Amino acid sequence: MRRILPLLMALSVPVVVLAQTALPPAPYADTQLEDPALEKKAHDLMLTIRCVTCQSQSIADSNASMASDLRSEIRMRIKGGEDPEAIRRWLIERYGDWISYAPSADPILWPLWAAPILLLLAGGALVATRLKRRGNA
Structure with a gap:
């Protein structure tokens, strides 16, 4: 068994070298x-x-x-x-x-494009109502 193990290890080295996946670039x-x-x-x-x-x-x-x-x-x-x-x-x-x-700009994507604008408007409306409440209190 001691003699077979070094032989198996020596045979496995060429297998690893041949297992490269990167191909050289095409000539064109x-x-x-x-x-x-x-x-x-x-x-x-x-x-x-x-x-x-x-x-x-x-x-x-x-x-x-x-x-x-x-x-x-x-x-x-x-x-x-x-x-x-x-x-x-x-x-x-x-x-x-x-x-x-x-x-x-396909029509199916319009909600995606409109979402940031709608969120900014909603945030602005929320800030405006909070400031209005704070001013009345």
């Missing part, structure tokens, strides 16, 4: 477009798309491999002549509204 990753106007369009769109992995950075600022893939996809679509807003809609369709830093 983050290759900028030749046309500066198209690259600017792509970069402007990338600044408004949230990284799915990092969740607190835009894909333009993120080093995650998913962000790199999305940057490449955006560049390929813009190079193909697709409109940035169409690309944004495609990304939102694929990943949900959360991926876009530009908030939408």
Whole structure:
């Protein structure tokens, strides 16, 4: 048994080394477009798309491999002549509204947009009634 344990340990080292999950970046990753106007369009769109992995950075600022893939996809679509807003809609369709830093104004979200205003009005009314009572007392 004493001889088998070192042998098992020696055999387990290569298994751990082979179990890496990080893949090297693709050769086309983050290759900028030749046309500066198209690259600017792509970069402007990338600044408004949230990284799915990092969740607190835009894909333009993120080093995650998913962000790199999305940057490449955006560049390929813009190079193909697709409109940035169409690309944004495609990304939102694929990943949900959360991926876009530009908030939408869909009617279903109006209560969410109105809630802070209503709370401020209610707080102002509460303060006004308290001050009025204090003045009468």
